Amino acid sequence: MSNVLTRDVLIKWAPLIVLLVLVLFFTAMEPRFFSLRNFARIGISSAPALMVAIGVTFIIIMGSIDLSMEGTVSVCAVVFAFAFIALGGTLASWAWLAIPLALLVGGAIGLVNGLVHVLLKIPSFMASLAMGFVGTGFALLLTGGDRIRVEDDLFRSLLTERWFGFPIMCYVALLFLLIAWFIQSRTTLGRNFYAVGGGEELAHASGLNVNRVRIMGFALAGVFYAVGALLAVGRIGIAETATGSNFMFVSITSVVVGGTALWGGIGGVWNTLIGVLIVNVINNGMVVIGLPGYVQDGVLGILVIAAVVLSTDRKSVTFVK
Template sequence: MFAALSPQFRSLGNAQNIMDAAAVLAVVTCGITFVLMMGSIDLSSAGVMGASALTVSLLVANNRNDNDLGLLGIAVAVLLGCAFGCLSGLALVLLKVPSFMATLGVSAIGLGVATLMFAGVQPNITDAMLKGWAIDRFLGLSYLTWIAVACILVGWLIQRYTRLGRYAYAIGGAEEVLALSGVKVKPYKVAVFALAGAFYGLGGVMVTSQLGAGLVQAGNGYDFSAITAAVVGGTLLTGGRGGVLHSAVGVLLVMVLTNGLVQVGVSPYWQGGVEGLIVVAAVAAAVIPQRRRNQVVK
C-alpha cells in the first residue's frame, strides 16, 4: 500500500533503511518476547537501555575517562542489563510484585543509575569498532543489522531447543500445571527476565553505537514499540503463544508502517499514537473470542 503511495518507499535504499532502523528494535523485541510468552510484561527496557548505554560509553574509548576496554566494556554493559533483568525477576518471584509494577520500578532505577553516570557531561565515544558498527556495511546492511539477525537466531534457538525457552512457553500456557508437575518455576522466571535484560543491554549498546554518545534517553520509546512489535507479530499478552520469529516479523511490520507513514507525509509525532492504537486493537482482537468466559479483568 505504501509502495503505491510513495515512489521513495519503493526504492532499494529505503528497504535497507528500514532494515537498519529495525535493528535495535528487533533486539529489544527479542528480549521482551520471552517475557510476554510467560504472560508477564516488561516495561523496564527504557531504563535498562539507558543504564547500559551509559556504561558502555564510559567503558570503551571516550572523552570522559581513559578506559579503553573495547569488547569487554560491551560485555559488562550486557551483563548489567542482565543484572537489572534479574532484579525485576527477583522482585516478581520473591516479593510477588506484579511484573508491570516491578519493571516500572526497575526502569526508574535504571534511569536513575544512568543519570548518575551521565553526571552532566555527555560521554562521546571514540572507540573505532563500536562506532563502525553503525556505519560500516556488510552485504549492503550495517553491522548492527547483522547483530540483530544473530540475536534473533540465538533467541530462536533458545526458545526452540533449551529448557528455558520451552518452560517460558509452558509458564505462559498453564503455570499451575507446570508447578504441580514438579517443575520449580521461580528460577526459570528469573532467568527469563535476566535473558530479556541482557537483550536490552545489547540494545543500549547498539543505540550508543548509532548515536556515538551515551544518553540517558537511549531507550526512550523502545519499551512500548517492542511490545507493539511483539503483539503485532502474534504474541499474546496472556502468554503461551508467539515466539521470536513472530516478533521479528512484527518488528518489520511496525517499521514498515512507521516508515511508510512518514513517507506519505504523516507527522512522525503520530508514531506513538499509532502504536498505542495497534496494541489496544490487537489485544482486544485476541481476547474477544474469550469475552464471555473471562468476566473478571483487572
C-alpha cells in the first residue's frame, strides 16, 4: 500500500482530485452549481483559455516559458476581424479565409518569438514578455483603440448553436485538444519537446537540433493562441486590443495547476485540460456562491505558488532566480 501512494502517484492524480473536490464543494455550497446550464457556462469560459493554455503547455514542457500570449491573442483577434469584414463579413462568403489567415499570423508571431529567444540567446520569459508588449502595441496600432464587431450569425453560432447543451465552441476546443494530444504523443516534434525539457544537454548530445525544436514549439504555440483568439472573438463578438488581456496569468496558472512542471519534461495537454477546468470552476464557483469576481486574481496567485511548490522536487533544485 505504501508504494501505491508514492509522491509521484500523488502528484499525477492530485489535479484531478482537486477538481473533483472543488466541484463537490461548490455543489454543497450552492446546488445550482451542479447543472447543465452552469457547466455550459464553465465550458464557454474555458474554451478560449484552454486553447491558449495548450499552446503554452508545449513551451513549458520544453522547460521554457511564453508570456507573449496577451499580445498574440489580441493581434490575431484584430487581424481576423479586419480580414473577416473586408472579405465579406460572413462565413458563407470568402471571409472564411480570415480563419486560416489568423492561424498563420499566430504562427508567424510565435516564430518571431522563438527566433528572438534562440538566435539572440535571450531567456524566453523576457523575450516573450517583450514580444507580448510589442503585440499589444501592434494591436492598438491596428485598431486605434476601437472595437471591431463581428456580427455574422454563422460565425457567432460558435456560441449560439448548442449541441447537448454545450455551444459549438466547446466542441471546437475539444477537437483542438485532440489535435494537440496527437502532436504531443504521436509525432516526433511532440516527443522532442519532452526530450528538450527532460535534459537539454542530453537531447543535444543525442543529435537533436534543440534550437529548431524550440523555434517550432513557439510557432506551434502561436497557432494555438490564434485558435484561442478566434474562440474569444466568437464568444463576445468583439475584437479589440483588450481581447488578450488576462490570458497570461490565467493560462500559466492553469498549466501549472494541472501538474505540468515549470522545470519541463513532465505533464501534457490532458493536465492542462484539468488545470483550465480547475481555474474556471473556481472562478465560476466563487461567483455562484456569491463572492465578488475580483477575488480571482488573488486566488489564482496563491494557487500558482502552491502548485509550483508542490510540483518541485526540492532535492534536485539548488537555487532559483
